[in-house]
Amino acid sequence: MIKVGVIFGGKSVEHEVSIISAVQAMKHLDKDKYMTVPIYISKDNEMYTGAFLNDIEIYSDMDNLKRYAKNVVMYVKDNRIVLQNKKGFKGIVNEVDIILPVVHGMNVEDGTLQGYLELLGVPYVGSDIYAATVGQDKVFMKQIFESAGLNVPKYVWFFENEYKAGSEIIINEIEKLKYPVIVKPAKLGSSIGISIANNKEELIEAIDEAIKYDTKVLVEEVIPNLTEVNASVLGDYTYYQVSELEEVMGKDAFLSFNDKYIGSSKSKAPLKGTSTSKGMLSTNRVIPANIDKKLREEIIDMTKSAARVLNTSGVARIDYLIDKKKKKAYINEINTIPGSLSFYLWEPLGKSYEELLDEMITLAIKNYKRKSKMTSSFESNILKNHGGLKGVKGCKGKLGKLR
Secondary structure: OEEEEEEEEOOOOOHHHHHHHHHHHHHHOOOOOEEEEEEEEOOOOOEEEOHHHHOHHHHHOHHHHHHHOEEEEEEEEOOEEEEEEOOOOOOEEEEEOEEEEOOOOOOOOOOHHHHHHHHHOOOEOOOOHHHHHHHHOHHHHHHHHHHOOOOOOOEEEEEHHHHHHOHHHHHHHHOOOOOOEEEEEOOOOOOOOOEEEOOHHHHHHHHHHHHOOOOEEEEEEOOOOEEEEEEEEEEEOOEEEEOOOEEEOOOOOOOOHHHHHHOOOOOOOOOOOOOOOOHHHHOOEEOOOOOOHHHHHHHHHHHHHHHHHHOOOEEEEEEEEEEOOOOEEEEEEEEOOOHHHHHHHOHHHOOOHHHHHHHHHHHHHHHHHHHHOOOOOOOOOOOOOOOOOHHHHHHHHHHHHHO
8 A cells, every 4th residue: 555645734825725625635635545734834844743733623713733743854765755753762753655745835846846856856746846847936937937838918027126226117018918917926826916007006916916915016907808727637747637627707807716615614514534625626717618629729739738838747737818709818827736626626526536536646656766777876986086185274365365
């Protein structure tokens, strides 16, 4: 049986969203093939483990959670991925074979966690550090999509210090887009810190709000006659498949955090063990999306192209903005670890959540084996014949000057 360490939480404004997604995933891992090991990262970046962490109710009392969960560190020992007690008796609490990251937002989903796992040499599910980093930064993302010839909305971006030094210059540049515009922190997700501005006064307020969350800000034109459509993509560079498409129906002018994760209290009963929220499943949606065949095929092709250009792996979700009148699709953004892992977009095609997770893990194992066969270092030591510590004495004076 494969022991899957499910990592979630982290120092992120999307911390709670990650918990919801992870609890859903843990409940749907095939119990005949996988043993789940929860690895919760608290907001102060401490790791905790314990079987009861797969119950959403425990997160309502963090003091109680930290009292009974094991505070651990993860490292590799004799080719084993171990979780060791950090306090008290420093024994090994558990071992895992592979990591399933279910994290959202900066400091975790943005390549930080993937880089940590790469450093340890630990196999993990999903996209690598490069795709994760680009997927988190909306400006990087748009620049790369543009270079690949994909349609993106017109936009302006800037840093916080540039705005403070010359706000009028930047506002004048933004106003060339024409109102309304949408203002976003460049590296956040789940629609946090995003505002619509219909005039200059609202624009200034929206920029001030975005700067609370990020030093880089993106401002885009609002697509007229708007419909939002999402697609999930599964696979790696050797083969990508696209899910059913969804049309999302937010109450706000854009799909807000409230639309995505809070939802209506009168909605369907929540998933067992997930309290009143169902993650992205709580969003009002139409599946399949109500668009014509030509536009559907265009979005499917764009989804595969976007996944390829970023070299995504596992499951991702790509969000589109549709001008219904012109029947034109614009790629909005990619989520390399989407809320609820987009399982609900695969069910209409006959792929259950259990099967989706199984395919993601199988793909990760295959990619880890492939990567392990590639050359990543050389046996020779180029410093061997450079005099060892004797050479250091000769450099001492030069180093002093450099200091």
